Amino acid sequence: MRIHHHQVEHHDSQSIGQWVEQFRPFAKEGKCASYIPALAQKDPQQLAISIIGPNSEQIVGGDVTELFTLQSVSKVVTFILACMDRGLPYVLERVDVEPTGDTFNSIIRLESHQPGKPFNPMINAGAITVSSMLDGNSPQEKVAKILLFLEQMVGKQLKVNEEVFQSEWQTANRNRSLAYYLMDSGFLDCPVEEALEVYLKQCAIEVNVSDLAMIGLVIANDGYHPQRKIQLFPKQVAKLAKALMVTCGMYNASGKFAAFIGLPAKSGVSGAIVAAVPNHASLESPFPAGCGIGIYGPAIDDIGNSVAGVKLLKHVADEWNMTIF
């Protein structure tokens, strides 16, 4: 376990390390995502956490140097970016912000609910629409903008894991189906293959848990980067992102996550979870409110969430009384 920036009290650091080991065994209740070949090869036993506070407090535990891809966590980032690029009204005309109760790759509502507007940007359909709206004349330009925006948050240059991207690109039939459906009903702003390239590349951006925590930190602080002391995106967009994370962030276990953990969070099938503890949330922890949490545990459940990761996050939230409710 490494302590960065400001040192947090010894016993808290120790706790985190113990908690990681306590919840690591639950990984065996899940398994690595198999439909993306490159993810299937990950070590399911890995588990890591990083929490970063507004004054650079940080505490980490577990496999913190491990790199993994953002996958659906990227949906929060591109949604925020699209709102900045296009303005909220433009974005909301093309994607709703309602939870669905369906699986993340469901296509049913695009047909059953006219006019087929995707229900929210946290499911694949909505995320592909969002990716199509980003500024840029090519997938390359759009991806470059995403990477630049992430760099402003995490403080270092990230990159797309090409192997993961290729792996997903080859097997993206379901996402292609969604994208062509969206194109047919007028909810794509660029050609299908371009939107998919952006979407799958954003999913394949590589991070570690502390990068995730930095993303959570900026969202938690309403778009304000407390270390760099600049407003990276509007407060209103940040609040909307947090609301979406609560209502739709944890796939179709979002309701249970809100009920029993109560933090804005977004998961990915890589086993990533980012959580944002709003800067006025209830908190009895080594951190002031307004902190970000990154979690990684590649063994996921049927719904798509890291099994050990969710349990670890619940334990931390319970112990330190982190909740928005």
Added chain:
Amino acid sequence: MRIHHHQVEHHDSQSIGQWVEQFRPFAKEGKCASYIPALAQKDPQQLAISIIGPNSEQIVGGDVTELFTLQSVSKVVTFILACMDRGLPYVLERVDVEPTGDTFNSIIRLESHQPGKPFNPMINAGAITVSSMLDGNSPQEKVAKILLFLEQMVGKQLKVNEEVFQSEWQTANRNRSLAYYLMDSGFLDCPVEEALEVYLKQCAIEVNVSDLAMIGLVIANDGYHPQRKIQLFPKQVAKLAKALMVTCGMYNASGKFAAFIGLPAKSGVSGAIVAAVPNHASLESPFPAGCGIGIYGPAIDDIGNSVAGVKLLKHVADEWNMTIF
């Protein structure tokens, strides 16, 4: 406008009165619920608000003496009561806590998602299941328990509006359809007609906006009644109720309500809205956090929410920076 208990600063009281008049005209964009005959006769122009803080601060505006029925607002109350009566695991085995994106009276998921467990207690299917679980050997006993529980919160005896109940009872075909479906798939704990009687009577309990605000106050304070200084229900249940209000409380506009208002709230087709401002929420208002809000505006939109009421609540939340995000 009347000021109760402690007086809140004059200009705030004044603001509320002005805001009510500012938003009253929007009532004409909605209309009174027509499928319940007794509700159709209400004056659509009415609008009222009451906010009560933990130290008995109160501010009110509009038609505050008007009586109306709880309708779906009662779903929060009976869910809390069922959790107290049966324990959380028992309740959660019979009703999930996931949002659906469907209309409140939808039956589709009972068939399409096996084993047909209702998705959450804020839609009719889930609420009927919850009512069937309440303690009591008869509908009368169950309703008596609900009224007693409400009395503990609002500080006075409430009663069922028999005319509204009869009106709903006669026309409850859709709810009967839901209830018989639930019975068929094993999700009712008592006979259909008994569960329906409880459900429709809880919907017909009569309140005013300050009663609503008192309910919101206790939920906001995690089950603790700040005036009576007793814990009426467990903190965990209160947090779960608030999470459900955020993810599912405003029918299938819950996502937009969370995104743009960001408070746990529950609406009813009578035009009632209860909101709970958690005791650690962001707030720049005449009130400390941990306050409850009651709203009444009988002209509702297609989704079932008070048109003027939602606009008034958004204005108050914006002005006083009330949000959990």
Added chain:
Amino acid sequence: MRIHHHQVEHHDSQSIGQWVEQFRPFAKEGKCASYIPALAQKDPQQLAISIIGPNSEQIVGGDVTELFTLQSVSKVVTFILACMDRGLPYVLERVDVEPTGDTFNSIIRLESHQPGKPFNPMINAGAITVSSMLDGNSPQEKVAKILLFLEQMVGKQLKVNEEVFQSEWQTANRNRSLAYYLMDSGFLDCPVEEALEVYLKQCAIEVNVSDLAMIGLVIANDGYHPQRKIQLFPKQVAKLAKALMVTCGMYNASGKFAAFIGLPAKSGVSGAIVAAVPNHASLESPFPAGCGIGIYGPAIDDIGNSVAGVKLLKHVADEWNMTIF
């Protein structure tokens, strides 16, 4: 095996008897309907067939004296009766004639396809609507009319098996759910409990396979009773009934039944099947065209059709080249 009326050539009678024994063992691939308690007690090994031609030719095989209830076979009878009572336009305004691909007790389309008109009279929703339309001021009168109509076809008085009716009445939650939904959307012509009483009593009418064959005979002959030499119902209604039997008669295996057997037929969860061989159908059999077939084999498959019965009917149709295609 008994031979009635005119004797059919000896070797054909022998064939039928052998075929029954040949297909009887397939009963073990199914089981008696368990959701209706009175049906669950039947002997799953039973199998019987009766074929009656326009000139009173008859051939029978297997357990031909066994009594069983019509169940969904009654849907054809009441549909014809409703068309006579109300006229085709009135009936078609309240029930469509389109196949659905859904299970017989599905409720989804009543909500998903506005205005919620049941898709056809062969699924429960449509059949309940049809029962509600029958002439008569009470369930008793309506049931009496059905029994009278059946008597005109089969030549003897039939009766409702009260034990089966009571068994179904007690457990009819799913049908009640359908009926209340239909009432809510305006597709019931009498109170729910009355429509259900008629529907469940028509299902509980007791017959043997030769009674079934007589029903098939009249339908095959376009409503004309070849023995009694009277037109019992209009040719147009008979043709419509046969079309419905082909597109929707065998639950959601209707397509496969049409594809591989190719006869208008209707099955019931009691294991009953009635088939009508139109009076101009292709036929190389001991019978002229225009014959009726009754089958009974109580062990049904997941879809609701008699396992051994369908196989026996397919064999007979193949051997004797009975098909409308």
Added chain:
Amino acid sequence: MRIHHHQVEHHDSQSIGQWVEQFRPFAKEGKCASYIPALAQKDPQQLAISIIGPNSEQIVGGDVTELFTLQSVSKVVTFILACMDRGLPYVLERVDVEPTGDTFNSIIRLESHQPGKPFNPMINAGAITVSSMLDGNSPQEKVAKILLFLEQMVGKQLKVNEEVFQSEWQTANRNRSLAYYLMDSGFLDCPVEEALEVYLKQCAIEVNVSDLAMIGLVIANDGYHPQRKIQLFPKQVAKLAKALMVTCGMYNASGKFAAFIGLPAKSGVSGAIVAAVPNHASLESPFPAGCGIGIYGPAIDDIGNSVAGVKLLKHVADEWNMTIF
């Protein structure tokens, strides 16, 4: 009006000509398919019919020289061809033969009914699967086989209308969505773009009404070509094709078409209809049974069927008592 081959009695020819003019005005209740640009330019007033009997009797009326594309009529042809190429069991493992009640381009059941096997080959999803199964190492080879098979039926070489194909290819987003979904769930036998090329080219094959009638003639005669006196495809496949035409051939008006017309038929959004009058059907016409009918009327209804064409066909079937029921 031209009379080919054997001359049919004068007054029947006259009748057909009059009937065409009688039903032509109903075209204004429909309109040409607008989602395929090349179809939108057709003259909606056109109407034509051709009936060909087993002994080369023929009667025609209306715009009989007009060329149009097969569109969904091709689905019957490729289904038959796939059964010949792969054998029935192979085909039925990949496409079911059940009607759905949904629109022809619906995607919902691919997700809602596991394992996502398309319900029948007459809806787009099933037809694309069928096209992917055809013999041939390239789209060109597969299309060549279809054209050869058609040539064997109609007696002349047909060709793909390249303009229509290009028009559909450019706008085939919904079909691409279906195809990628099918690929994802394992129901495509060749790459998506190849299957789509075959499918859209088969739809763009150009015919006149007499070509259609010839296709109907061979199907009516169980795969036997009465003029060329050869069996073009197995009787069992022909009967299955006729069953599919009855249960699913007229989009989601198939039930009503069976109920009120009662002939195996398949329509296309070009306004084409092919009908097969089985060789033992009831008939009081200038033709013996076993005849084929081709109809063309480009103004289609919301469901996709030629408005005037269906009315004309119903009139002919009524007048000449053509029905399988």
